[in-house]
Amino acid sequence: MLFSMMIKMSVKHNIFLSRVNVLVFVVFLNFITSSAVSDAEILVKFRQSLKNAGALSSWEENKSPCNGDHEIWNGVLCEQGTVWGLKLENMGLKGVIDVEALAQMPNLRTISFMNNNFDGPLPDLHKITAIKTIYLSNNKFSGEIPPADFSGMSSLKKIYLANNKLSGPIPESLAALPRLKELTLENNEFSGFIPSFPQDRLKVFNVSNNKLEGEIPNSLSGIDASAFSGNKDLCGAPLKACSAPSKVSIGAVVIVALLVVVAIAALVVVFIILRRCKKSPQQPDESTAANLKRMEQGQANNANASSPDHTGQGKKAEQSTKLTFLKEDGEKFDMPDLLKASAEILGSGVFGSTYKTSLNEGKMMVVKRFRHMNNVSKEEFNEHMRRLGRLNHENLLPIVAFYYRKEEKLLVSDYAENISLAVHLHGNRSRGIPCPDWPTRLKIVKGVAKGLAYLYNELPCLTAPHGHLKSSNVLLDATFNPLLSDYGFIPIVNQEHAQEHMVAYKSPEYKHTGRITKKTDVWSFGILVLEVLTGRFPSNFLQQGNGTDTDLATWVDSVVRDESNLELVLDRDMAGTGSSEGEIMKLLRVALRCCEVDVESRPEFKEVTAMVDEVKDKDDEFYSSYASEGDTRSSRGLSDDFHHVTFK
Numbered sequence: 001m002l003f004s005m006m007i008k009m010s011v012k013h014n015i016f017l018s019r020v021n022v023l024v025f026v027v028f029l030n031f032i033t034s035s036a037v038s039d040a041e042i043l044v045k046f047r048q049s050l051k052n053a054g055a056l057s058s059w060e061e062n063k064s065p066c067n068g069d070h071e072i073w074n075g076v077l078c079e080q081g082t083v084w085g086l087k088l089e090n091m092g093l094k095g096v097i098d099v100e101a102l103a104q105m106p107n108l109r110t111i112s113f114m115n116n117n118f119d120g121p122l123p124d125l126h127k128i129t130a131i132k133t134i135y136l137s138n139n140k141f142s143g144e145i146p147p148a149d150f151s152g153m154s155s156l157k158k159i160y161l162a163n164n165k166l167s168g169p170i171p172e173s174l175a176a177l178p179r180l181k182e183l184t185l186e187n188n189e190f191s192g193f194i195p196s197f198p199q200d201r202l203k204v205f206n207v208s209n210n211k212l213e214g215e216i217p218n219s220l221s222g223i224d225a226s227a228f229s230g231n232k233d234l235c236g237a238p239l240k241a242c243s244a245p246s247k248v249s250i251g252a253v254v255i256v257a258l259l260v261v262v263a264i265a266a267l268v269v270v271f272i273i274l275r276r277c278k279k280s281p282q283q284p285d286e287s288t289a290a291n292l293k294r295m296e297q298g299q300a301n302n303a304n305a306s307s308p309d310h311t312g313q314g315k316k317a318e319q320s321t322k323l324t325f326l327k328e329d330g331e332k333f334d335m336p337d338l339l340k341a342s343a344e345i346l347g348s349g350v351f352g353s354t355y356k357t358s359l360n361e362g363k364m365m366v367v368k369r370f371r372h373m374n375n376v377s378k379e380e381f382n383e384h385m386r387r388l389g390r391l392n393h394e395n396l397l398p399i400v401a402f403y404y405r406k407e408e409k410l411l412v413s414d415y416a417e418n419i420s421l422a423v424h425l426h427g428n429r430s431r432g433i434p435c436p437d438w439p440t441r442l443k444i445v446k447g448v449a450k451g452l453a454y455l456y457n458e459l460p461c462l463t464a465p466h467g468h469l470k471s472s473n474v475l476l477d478a479t480f481n482p483l484l485s486d487y488g489f490i491p492i493v494n495q496e497h498a499q500e501h502m503v504a505y506k507s508p509e510y511k512h513t514g515r516i517t518k519k520t521d522v523w524s525f526g527i528l529v530l531e532v533l534t535g536r537f538p539s540n541f542l543q544q545g546n547g548t549d550t551d552l553a554t555w556v557d558s559v560v561r562d563e564s565n566l567e568l569v570l571d572r573d574m575a576g577t578g579s580s581e582g583e584i585m586k587l588l589r590v591a592l593r594c595c596e597v598d599v600e601s602r603p604e605f606k607e608v609t610a611m612v613d614e615v616k617d618k619d620d621e622f623y624s625s626y627a628s629e630g631d632t633r634s635s636r637g638l639s640d641d642f643h644h645v646t647f648k
């Protein structure tokens, strides 16, 4: 308060301040911001080794990252003017995590770099000795973790490393951590035995879908079996008992030795044949590879600056880059028209990168590259695109044109002026990104429901008509009208990629039964509405396979069981909520019903649309009758312990 008053005074009466006053002010300023300034310096240095760090452009060394408990910089968590956490999620970050820099921040207790593109070995985290929670899931970290990498980290309570490509043994030093409560290592390539974690301390534990083998340590026998599923050769409680080792007879040893000799001989023969074949190699499809390369180069050049290709090679590439248009009306152009303009990268998603570019007349277009649709033939792809191209609804982003090549596909669409819901919910306020108020959020939710209902009607053959509903795929036009994007892709995305990345495959039913259903999009819609109302990233709330449901819905459900707690879950930045609590609660209950883990109890989308239609932006006399039935609506299983899923 005093600080802001002084700033105001200094601006207003600047010219009247005496030299002495200025001096006193500067000394005072230095005194109260000294620790924040040093955080700023460290973080600016930390950012230098990151790539694709556009989301951190608010990090300016001469500005403090925090104002009291409020963050000024994007992605920092503040307490009493100092940075206690970094939450750099979903930012497409790459490069090197400068641990040396972070180790200099005495108050740093939590870091999350989830859902980015970091690769290479896991950073040497034990240098940040006082750290309590580390979230690095959903990146591309790979390689072995040295056995002693976590030694000495006596404060460490939570480590999330799921969905990376980490390999080798699970480090012994992890099992030796004295305070470790939560550990997720699922969907990696860890091999060998599970070390012996001390009994009864781990509340969240998951090592499913690795290459682990051997007997599960006794201390972990009480954990749900799903936490160990999908491994190479694990046995013992909670899985089936290990079979006793059988005695090996001399005869068996002789047979195995003989087999080995035969196998080696066969390998030698194959080797000789291969060497002979090498003398007349088959030529690779040069033209395809080269054309793609040229096109990629064209795009890369254009991502930086306007650079039309005047070479003969460029001409060849132009010829091979014919766009197929999906609508009769509307301007026609070709790939070189898009590539001539200077393109700006909007971001990199799970399918590839997305660029904004402008046509000759200045019309903004968006080109999205897909790299994970290789298994689909040209005919299938064309047919599916034409089916999507026939869709027409005010809440769908139309696909204007597409381009097919075996190795990659491009989709062209109009540019949505206000980018996406994700940007407005989680974007940087200090960069002038407005925060939508309650009526705007309700308008967006209603539009999304309409768009989704239309998809259910028009694409009845698709199990999940959208399949990838999330806030960055809800684009916003100039009037904040929502436009769904990336819909209807499930049939054309490579299965393994879809399973790993698409929202539909993260639904509870996919986790439990390996299937998605007609109600999977209903679940995604529920999660999206909760994100809209709470302002929280759903990916911060991971669902674990050990019996404790810890998703965003469970957390909200457990807090608003007592409706007077509504305020505790609502986004604090959402304005315009006065006299609307009843209606907000109504929408929240609809969202929770959509998030029923049990697919049977989850409503059909038609029902959801009707319920959303009823929500108004102001309370009226109907609210009192609604409130009396409110608690009976949700039958979700509730978790007592939801603290471990909140970021703090």
Ligand SMILES: Nc1ncnc2c1ncn2[C@@H]1O[C@H](COP(=O)(O)OP(=O)(O)OP(=O)(O)O)[C@@H](O)[C@H]1O
Binding pocket: 346, 347, 348, 349, 350, 351, 352, 353, 354, 366, 368, 397, 413, 414, 415, 416, 417, 419, 420, 472, 473, 475, 485, 486
């Ligand atoms: N037509 C468009 N107009 C404006 N912004 C867009 C458009 N299409 C995509 N974007 C924005 O560009 C960014 C990158 O989009 P992209 O689709 O590549 O990634 P994503 O939505 O984050 O992830 P995913 O690949 O899973 O959909 C996102 O912020 C997205 O909202």
